[in-house]
Amino acid sequence: MLRWIILIILIFTLDFYAFQVVRTLTKSYWIYLIYWLLSILVVVNFMYYYYNFIRGESFTHGHGYAVAFLFTLFVPKAFLVLFMFGEDLVRMGSYLIQKFSNDTAHFSGRRQFVSKLALGVAAIPLASFIYGITKGKYNFQVLKHTLYFDDLPAAFDGYKITQISDIHSGSLESKEEIAYGVELVNKQESDLILFTGDIVNSKAEEMIGWLSVFDKFKAKDGKFSILGNHDYGYYAYGGDVELNKSNQIQMEEVHKRIGFDLLLNDSRRIEKNGEYINILGVENWGASRHFPKRGSLREATKNINDGEFNILMSHDPSHFDYSEMELNREDINNHDIVVDEPNIINFEKQIQLTLAGHTHGMQFGIELPALGIKWSPVKYRYPKWAGMYKNAHKYLHVNRGFGYLAFPGRIGIWPEITVIELKRGKKSA
Incomplete structure (x- = not known):
C-alpha cells in the first residue's frame, strides 16, 4: 500500500x-x-x-x-x-x-x-x-545481409535464409496486418525460414486463433524453429510441473500444425548437390537467472562432425558470449539449468552463424543508419541487442522481433524480417 x-x-x-x-x-x-x-x-x-x-x-x-x-x-x-x-x-x-x-x-x-x-x-x-x-507495430522492415565464408560448401553459394523471431501471438490483434507480414516473408523466396523463439506470451493456447495465419509461411527447403523463454509456460503456470509439461506438448503440436520442424537441442542436415550444411536448434539458454536454461550445445551437436558448416538458432543473444562470472549458485536450481553449458564463441565445434531474438530492441529506440545512430535502452542489459555482430570469425544476428510484448506498439524499432544471403569466399574490397 x-x-x-x-x-x-x-x-x-x-x-x-x-x-x-x-x-x-x-x-x-x-x-x-x-x-x-x-x-x-x-x-x-x-x-x-x-x-x-x-x-x-x-x-x-x-x-x-x-x-x-x-x-x-x-x-x-x-x-x-x-x-x-x-x-x-x-x-x-x-x-x-x-x-x-x-x-x-x-x-x-x-x-x-x-x-x-x-x-x-x-x-x-x-x-x-x-x-x-x-501503425508502428505493423511497420515491417525487410533487412538484408550478405555474409561471406571460406568454408561454405560451394553448392550453398547464394543460399538465402529468412529469420523471424518473437511473434508473441498473445499480443497480436489485426489478422490483416499480420497476414501482410507473413506475405512479406514469403515474397523473399528464401531457401529456409528459421524462427528463433517466443511464438506466444505464456500459453500454447494463444496460437489457436492464429494457426491459419502462420501456416502460410513458405520456404523451398523447409521451416525450422526453436522455443524461447515465453514458450515454456513458466509465466502462466510457475513451477507447476504437470501444467508446464502439458503446455510443452501443446506447444510442440502448434509448431507441427504451422509446418515448422521444432528443434529441441537437435540438428537437421540440409543437402544440396551432394553437399550439406547443418541447422542446429537449442532450447532457451541465456545468462539471466530469470529465464529457462534448458539449452545444450553439446546435445544439439552430438551428430555434427568437425569441419562442417553450422547455423545455430538460440533465442537469447547472451548465450553467444556470456561469462561464467555472470552466473551464481542461485542459477543452478533455476528452470532445469544446464550447468556446464559453454558459450557459443568458445564452443569446441565451429558454429559459423548464430541467430537470436529475445530483446525486441525494447520496441523503443532510435536508428538512423545513414548517420550511424543506433540506440535503445535495452543495450544496457544486452550489449548485442539488434543487428549483425562478429566475434572470433563467428557471426551473431539478433532479430528485432516480428510481434510485440507488454507495450502494444513500437517506436523507432520496427518489426523485422531478416534475409541473410550466404556467399562463398571473402568479401571483395
Whole structure:
C-alpha cells in the first residue's frame, strides 16, 4: 500500500508541475477539467490492471493498453516538466538580479514563450507514441545481409535464409496486418525460414486463433524453429510441473500444425548437390537467472562432425558470449539449468552463424543508419541487442522481433524480417 501511495504522490506532483504550462497558455476551466480527468482516468486504469496482474491474472490486451495510455500521456508531460523546471531556474536567477526592477512583464512573456516551446517539443513523443501504437507495430522492415565464408560448401553459394523471431501471438490483434507480414516473408523466396523463439506470451493456447495465419509461411527447403523463454509456460503456470509439461506438448503440436520442424537441442542436415550444411536448434539458454536454461550445445551437436558448416538458432543473444562470472549458485536450481553449458564463441565445434531474438530492441529506440545512430535502452542489459555482430570469425544476428510484448506498439524499432544471403569466399574490397 505504501508504494502505491508514493507512486500516486510522485505522478501527481509531476503532473501538477506540467499543468503549469496549461495554466500559462489558457484560462479555460473546461481545459483544466479535461486535463485532470484524463490524468486521473489513465492512472486509475493502469493501477486497476496492474493490481490484477500482480494478483495472478494473465496479461491481456487491456493490460497492454493500460501501459500504453500511461506512457503516451506522461512521457510528453515529462518533457513539459523538464522545460518548466529549467525556466524556473532561469526565472529564479533573473528574479534575484532584477528583484528591485519590478519587470514582471518580462517574466510573463518569457514564461509564455517557454510554455509554447515545451508544448511543441512534447508533441514529438506524443505523436511518436500514437504512431507506434496504431501503425508502428505493423511497420515491417525487410533487412538484408550478405555474409561471406571460406568454408561454405560451394553448392550453398547464394543460399538465402529468412529469420523471424518473437511473434508473441498473445499480443497480436489485426489478422490483416499480420497476414501482410507473413506475405512479406514469403515474397523473399528464401531457401529456409528459421524462427528463433517466443511464438506466444505464456500459453500454447494463444496460437489457436492464429494457426491459419502462420501456416502460410513458405520456404523451398523447409521451416525450422526453436522455443524461447515465453514458450515454456513458466509465466502462466510457475513451477507447476504437470501444467508446464502439458503446455510443452501443446506447444510442440502448434509448431507441427504451422509446418515448422521444432528443434529441441537437435540438428537437421540440409543437402544440396551432394553437399550439406547443418541447422542446429537449442532450447532457451541465456545468462539471466530469470529465464529457462534448458539449452545444450553439446546435445544439439552430438551428430555434427568437425569441419562442417553450422547455423545455430538460440533465442537469447547472451548465450553467444556470456561469462561464467555472470552466473551464481542461485542459477543452478533455476528452470532445469544446464550447468556446464559453454558459450557459443568458445564452443569446441565451429558454429559459423548464430541467430537470436529475445530483446525486441525494447520496441523503443532510435536508428538512423545513414548517420550511424543506433540506440535503445535495452543495450544496457544486452550489449548485442539488434543487428549483425562478429566475434572470433563467428557471426551473431539478433532479430528485432516480428510481434510485440507488454507495450502494444513500437517506436523507432520496427518489426523485422531478416534475409541473410550466404556467399562463398571473402568479401571483395
